[in-house]
Amino acid sequence: MAGGWDRFLETGRVPLGEWVEAIEKFVTTNLSGFFDVIRAIFKGMYDAVDTVFAGPPFWIIILVLVLAGLWVRGWKFALGMLAGLLLVVGVSQWENAMHTLALVIVASVIALIIAVPLGILTARSDTASAIVRPILDFLQTMPAFVYLIPALVLFRVGVVPGIVATIIFALAPGVRFTELGIRGVDREVVEAGQAFGASPGRILRQIQLPLAMPTIMAGVNQVIMLSLSMVVIAGMVGAEGLGTDVVAGLTQLNTGLGVEAGIGVVILAVYLDRMTAALAKPRQRRFPRKRAAAAQETPAPVAA
Template identity: 75%
Template sequence: MEFRIPLGDWAEEAVAWITATLGGLFDVIRAIAAGIYDAVDVVLASPPFWVIIIIAVVLAFIARGWVFALGSAIGLLVIVGVDQWDNAMDTLALVLVASAIAILISIPLGILAARSDTASKIIKPILDFLQTMPAFVYLIPALILFRVGVVPGIVATIIFAMAPGVRLTELGIRGVDREVVEAGQAFGATPGRILRQIQLPLAMPSIMAGVNQVIMLSLSMVVIAGMVGAGGLGGEVVAALNRIDVGLGFEAGLSVVIIAIFLDRLSASLGGRKRRVRAASPSRASDDADSAADKAAASIVKTPH
């Protein structure tokens, strides 16, 4: 007699139970997620394209200088030129919403994992599972729970993209010099104050690297999200694939690449500034540690318990 573990049957029964028991909750989540997406999409798609381009160029100039600003302007004008602007804004709205939610979930989980070895041992296998499971698999329960549209794409993107945010947040906090933390403890700082005033500021470059990776993984899901009705550039790529339309596929794919490069450079610059400042002086790292300890001590002395 052939032996077979009915994992698939158990998964179907679990999803069916969740759908029957928590259907109302998922309808509420769907309405909230769709409302947030629609609001962001209106903000991006309603103004004329040149207004969004000017804002993007200003942000690019502040972040990395005139070369990046010029490149951003040219890239965004290319998107306008191939008539993919509206789809690009739909995709950008999806990425921003999914990335924001993934970051709001991943950073607290990373903090929890950094402060508790037990939590870390529980969270790491879950993250391994989420990162190795094919992204298409996430779409099946997402479709069942949230129906066709942009919401299952957002949910699948959040699940797929949040892992590096958790890992790099934990890594950054655990990498903070123990002597700095002990200095804060010696002055009577509570664990919460040590986290806010010492660990998070010193771990910020690593946390921002995690934010950057969350955004990039979110963008990598836009085509997959297009398969469940999310629209945008992903929908255009899926349509091009169904029709074997090389031109449309190239234009939509190039638009995704332009947005990805812009968001990657912009988000990377937020964490890169602190790293560049620290690299300016060989003694900067020890100075930062001493400064953090001094600030913690001063704050503890000034603020009554």
């Protein structure tokens, strides 16, 4: 770094790149064991989830996904997803689609484990919010390809750099929506809880989080969608999945291969988007028929 300062004094050019490379060299030299442990953990999580989805016969996974869609969204959505998933099988992209789904699930879960507590912290502390907000702005505006460079250096080629880049890229909406949801809770409701002697932790668990849940779930939806948008970039660093075929179609000018893989991404995106959007709604709005039937079965109160 001293040499960088000398060149700055001579040329007037800020040696930012040299400083970053010096930090990178220090990290890779002194913290390589730590990143090897993280790599092993992320790879183990991915392998476990990938085994669940890619291991069984395709018709079992399709049946589970379609039944889940039927329960949450109804028969029209389930029928459409059945056709879409069978199309993925028909174009020989099922295994790649399951690899991609495993990557998205692992990256989204890790991103949410970081984002939700951080969003709660920023909602409860203006100081933390003022510190975190510019960091989130930086993460959202930095080109996604830039995240691949340090990820490759620290975690080597494979699925783990794709997971790490996806986590960083998808983290910000989870934090922002969690903070927005908690800050949007009616202050009078919180004050009523305080008046009854509820502790701050109890107010958070029993008042703020339940009332903010629709907004938080909207953030979960955005985290998943941004994770899925990174599959192509993850394919460039050796991650298995649909992104690999999209990259191959681009490099080989193979339009058919690119379209087949792209259709798989679209179908997964539609399924995950509709499912998480439905889960963001209160249960009684997601199941209006059951609510109406329950209302009919409930006897009317007898007037005194």
